[in-house]
Amino acid sequence: MIKYIGSKRRLVPVLSAIAAASGARSALDLFTGTTRVAQAFKQQGLAVSAVDTARYAEVFARCYIETDAASVDHPALRDAIAYLDGLGGRAGYVTETFCVRSRFFQPFNGERIDAVRDAIEAEFAGSPLYPVLLTSLIEAADRVDSTTGLQMAYVKRWAPRSFAPLRLRVPELLVGSGSAIRADAARVGATLGHFDLAYLDPPYNQHRYFTNYHVWETLVAWDAPEHYGVACKRIDARADHTKSVFNSKRTMIPALTALVRELSCELMMLSYNDESWLSLDALVEMCGHHEAVRTLGLPSARYVGARIGIHNPAGQRVGTVSHLHNTEYLVVAGARGPVARATAALEAVGLAPTG
Ligand SMILES: C[S@@+](CC[C@H](N)C(=O)[O-])C[C@H]1O[C@@H](n2cnc3c(N)ncnc32)[C@H](O)[C@@H]1O
Numbered sequence: 001m002i003k004y005i006g007s008k009r010r011l012v013p014v015l016s017a018i019a020a021a022s023g024a025r026s027a028l029d030l031f032t033g034t035t036r037v038a039q040a041f042k043q044q045g046l047a048v049s050a051v052d053t054a055r056y057a058e059v060f061a062r063c064y065i066e067t068d069a070a071s072v073d074h075p076a077l078r079d080a081i082a083y084l085d086g087l088g089g090r091a092g093y094v095t096e097t098f099c100v101r102s103r104f105f106q107p108f109n110g111e112r113i114d115a116v117r118d119a120i121e122a123e124f125a126g127s128p129l130y131p132v133l134l135t136s137l138i139e140a141a142d143r144v145d146s147t148t149g150l151q152m153a154y155v156k157r158w159a160p161r162s163f164a165p166l167r168l169r170v171p172e173l174l175v176g177s178g179s180a181i182r183a184d185a186a187r188v189g190a191t192l193g194h195f196d197l198a199y200l201d202p203p204y205n206q207h208r209y210f211t212n213y214h215v216w217e218t219l220v221a222w223d224a225p226e227h228y229g230v231a232c233k234r235i236d237a238r239a240d241h242t243k244s245v246f247n248s249k250r251t252m253i254p255a256l257t258a259l260v261r262e263l264s265c266e267l268m269m270l271s272y273n274d275e276s277w278l279s280l281d282a283l284v285e286m287c288g289h290h291e292a293v294r295t296l297g298l299p300s301a302r303y304v305g306a307r308i309g310i311h312n313p314a315g316q317r318v319g320t321v322s323h324l325h326n327t328e329y330l331v332v333a334g335a336r337g338p339v340a341r342a343t344a345a346l347e348a349v350g351l352a353p354t355g
Pocket residue numbers: 004005006007008009030031032033034035036037051052053054057183184185186201202203204209210244245246
């Protein structure tokens with residue numbers, strides 16, 4: 001799985017425990033990102049729909065959620081990965097843009113990313129293996145990048161992992177059914193249908209995923225876009241259609257309020273963070289149309305960039321870090337019965353709801 005800010009690694013066992021206790025058979029992972037949560041639900045046997053605006057998130061969802069491991073031609077997949085992994089490098093857009101003009105990858109790896117990506121497009125477009133191979137490439141590139149986990153910048157000296165050669169692995173596919181939907185949650189919430197369980201993990205501040213992970217967007221779109229700035233961001237990062245209503249304080253609160261109201265589900269779980277624009281009280285009030293609402297607060301380590309501190313372009317430390325921890329909130333809302341079962345599940349793993 002790629003390095004991803006806001007990824008819910010620590011929360012997955014909690015969400016899984018609630019899903020198991022609820023007896024849910026279908027689940028929605030809105031704002032799915034890495035698909036980590038959707039994967040956990042699929043592993044529990046739920047039919048999962050995974051939604052996100054990001055192109056790479058759709059690819060991950062087509063790989064891990066939509067693809068049923070039981071119907072994959074595994075020898076063909078292994079052969080395809082071995083073939084791609086054996087290709088020599090050939091400099092193209094990635095090498096020029098992300099290795100020469102910027103320094104996200106070492107050139108010898110950039111050349112291989114170019115060659116593998118070209119081969120996936122030329123030889124596997126339209127194949128059921130396509131999203132699986134693309135996922136394998138993005139995950140391989142992520143293991144040898146030279147960032148702190150965001151693509152707004154690269155580190156001044158090559159990161160130690162960037163010296164390792166790019167290696168493709170076969171993604172660990174899951175048995176079961178699901179669907180990948182690339183869409184704006186604010187537009188499709190009312191049309192997605194009914195789910196036993198819905199998990200919402202929206203962005204909680206002005207930092208945009210489109211620019212934070214622009215290299216993965218480009219690797220999927222494979223459209224050699226014009227770019228700007230030191231980080232060589234895609235030119236369409238400036239366009240309105242790539243901006244999310246959840247990244248602006250003015251638009252986020254009404255959008256989330258409407259979304260929470262229009263989703264059709266028995267039990268809703270919403271992740272939020274004490275660095276967000278919304279207070280916990282406001283969130284609880286937002287869920288006020290549900291019969292019962294409980295909240296859980298979990299201490300969490302902040303993103304690594306925040307831990308390293310603030311530096312000027314010469315690499316000197318110029319600011320201090322205000323704090324290294326924040327609190328992740330989970331709001332659980334729905335009919336009294338399912339919320340009571342969710343609360344009991346939390347208590348069983350030693351987590352008492354705080355509200
Ligand atoms: C906090 S991250 C989710 C992380 C995810 N739960 C995980 O564990 O990987 C928020 C996600 O919201 C997506 N996003 C932003 N605006 C969106 C919108 N309007 N509709 C759907 N997804 C959006 C971003 O692309 C990002 O993947």
